Amino acid sequence: MVVIFIQFNYPHITNSIVNAVYTRTNSSFSSVLDVSIQNRRFLNISSKPQVIVTPLDVSHIQATIICAQRHGLQIRTRSGGHDYEGLSYVVGVPFVILDLINLRGIEIDVENSTAWVEAGATLGELYYRISQKSKTLGFPAGECPPVGVGGHFSGGGYGYMMRKYGLAADHVIDAKIVDVNGNLLDKETMGEDLFWAIRGGGGASFGVIVAWKIKLVPVPSTVTVFNVSRTLEENATEIIQKWQRVANKMDERIFIRVDVKKVNSSEHGKQTIQANFVSMFQGGVEELIPLMQKTLPELGLDRKDRTETSWIGSVVFANVVLGGSSVNEAHEVLLNRTRFRERIIAKAISDYVMKPIPVERVMALAL
Ligand SMILES: Cc1cc2nc3c(=O)[nH]c(=O)nc-3n(C[C@H](O)[C@H](O)[C@H](O)COP(=O)(O)OP(=O)(O)OC[C@H]3O[C@@H](n4cnc5c(N)ncnc54)[C@H](O)[C@@H]3O)c2cc1C
CATH class of the missing domain: 3.30.43.10 (Uridine Diphospho-n-acetylenolpyruvylglucosamine Reductase, domain 2)
Known part of the structure; x- marks a missing residue:
């Protein structure tokens, strides 16, 4: 041909x-x-x-x-x-x-808290560029740095700040898209319906997104992260049940995710299930302690479990949880587009539930 x-x-x-x-x-x-x-x-x-x-x-x-x-x-x-x-x-x-x-240029306008980001940029590149310009601006999108903003924003995009700020797509204020006839359109020329559709409906159904204009959000100069593990023997079942009941009622600056996996038990030759409670709080430790004691005391969070950092530090932390090496890694690690490629061999789905999931079902997900 x-x-x-x-x-x-x-x-x-x-x-x-x-x-x-x-x-x-x-x-x-x-x-x-x-x-x-x-x-x-x-x-x-x-x-x-x-x-x-x-x-x-x-x-x-x-x-x-x-x-x-x-x-x-x-x-x-x-x-x-x-x-x-x-x-x-x-x-x-x-x-x-x-x-x-x-096509991965990123222009940050600190004065107006906005940015133009080309579709080929990754989340990590966007987060890094924001942090280079401001310590008190951030963006509420996903946690895996090599994910592209082209696919991510057009499908919604959620991450550690979603409880306070919603989805990445909620913060898209303009876009450039090339349509099926080769026309370059922006928010005004594409019309309300198309602009609505590409913020959640998937870009590929409608054209090629060239760039997004986004509204950045304020973040405190200090945030707190923790990653605490509890096995079945350490009451993981009870804590997960309680977490499911309170997670949506907690202060909206707290985000806690739970990952479950099979690990070797302290009893020789046996396995157990371990739940990892991974969190980011938009504030300092002193504010977080009473909030956690009030809502999820069962986790028994200890002062040594918590680390204060900047917003960009929390992004690197999320990266560590995904398999990075250290919370103190240089922020430039976010620019690596292929870092986790060899580890990803997965299929994942996301869902919303209105009632707590029976804990046996949660445990059955442990690999
Ligand atoms: C390891 C991993 C971690 C993830 N973490 C999160 C997370 O924390 N939060 C979350 O919400 N999601 C997460 N996701 C899901 C991810 O947001 C979606 O898979 C997203 O669509 C990926 O976008 P992409 O540009 O990297 O992918 P691509 O494979 O490049 O594209 C995905 C889809 O979007 C279309 N598309 C891509 N770019 C454009 C464009 N410029 N114009 C039009 N259509 C386009 C593609 O044709 C394809 O249909 C994760 C996925 C993986 C694999």
């Missing part, structure tokens, strides 16, 4: 689309394809695109859309490559990958 790309404008030779096109015969094709396959389940898949385009500017996205239509190719848009089903790069028909890895 011969694929011909139309160049809409020629701003500068380095931005020529020729530098952004990888056909199967290109020696970099496999590495460009693999670098954003974030789930090992899909590393050796047979579904390969005819061509990968890594746009250097918006005109390359427009050209790819028009060209793909002419040649009967489907398009898959990839930002961070974290889709649990590999939907940004796995297809059963001939297709093109529009990989936005080169």
Whole structure:
């Protein structure tokens, strides 16, 4: 198949689309394809695109859309490559990958507490850039730094600050999107319905998101984190039951998640279940202590369990919980796009429940 790309404008030779096109015969094709396959389940898949385009500017996205239509190719848009089903790069028909890895500029406007972030940027890059400009601004999105803002914001996006601030999509105040006809639209020109749809309905159904304008949120200069483990022998069952009853009534600055896993028991040759209570509180230790004593004293939180840090420090902490090495790691670790790739071989779903989940069901989830 011969694929011909139309160049809409020629701003500068380095931005020529020729530098952004990888056909199967290109020696970099496999590495460009693999670098954003974030789930090992899909590393050796047979579904390969005819061509990968890594746009250097918006005109390359427009050209790819028009060209793909002419040649009967489907398009898959990839930002961070974290889709649990590999939907940004796995297809059963001939297709093109529009990989936005080169479109990841971030402009922070501290005075107005806003930012423009291009779709190919990761959450880690966004958090890091915010922290470089301000110690008291943050953004309420997910906890895994290499996740792309292109897929994440268009699907909602929740994280450690969701109880106070809701979803990432709730804080999108403008967007640039290229539609099926190659038109570049913003909030005003796309209209209310489309602007509503791309903030939760998934961007790929509607076009290619180029960039988001977001409203940043205030964060205190000191936040507190903890990661406390309790096994069945240490009352994990009772604490989980209580946590389910009080989690939504606690001060909205406290977020506590619970991960359950199987571990070796202190009794030789036996296994037990361990629950990890992982938390971020938007405030200092002295304020957190009475709040925890009032609402979840069963956890028996000790002063030594808690660490005060900055908001960006809490993001690194969440990273440690995911498998990073130390809470004191340099913040630059957030810029690593492939850090956890070798570990992710997972399928996950999220759900909302109105009634507590029976604790046996929670325990049955332990791997
Ligand atoms: C390890 C891991 C941790 C996660 N943690 C969280 C979390 O803490 N909170 C949370 O809410 N979610 C979390 N998720 C889910 C994650 O937010 C979604 O999978 C999200 O869609 C990934 O976005 P992406 O850009 O990285 O993925 P991609 O695979 O690039 O894209 C995902 C989907 O969005 C489409 N898309 C991507 N970019 C664009 C664009 N620019 N324009 C139009 N469509 C686009 C793709 O075509 C695909 O359908 C996590 C997922 C993983 C694998």
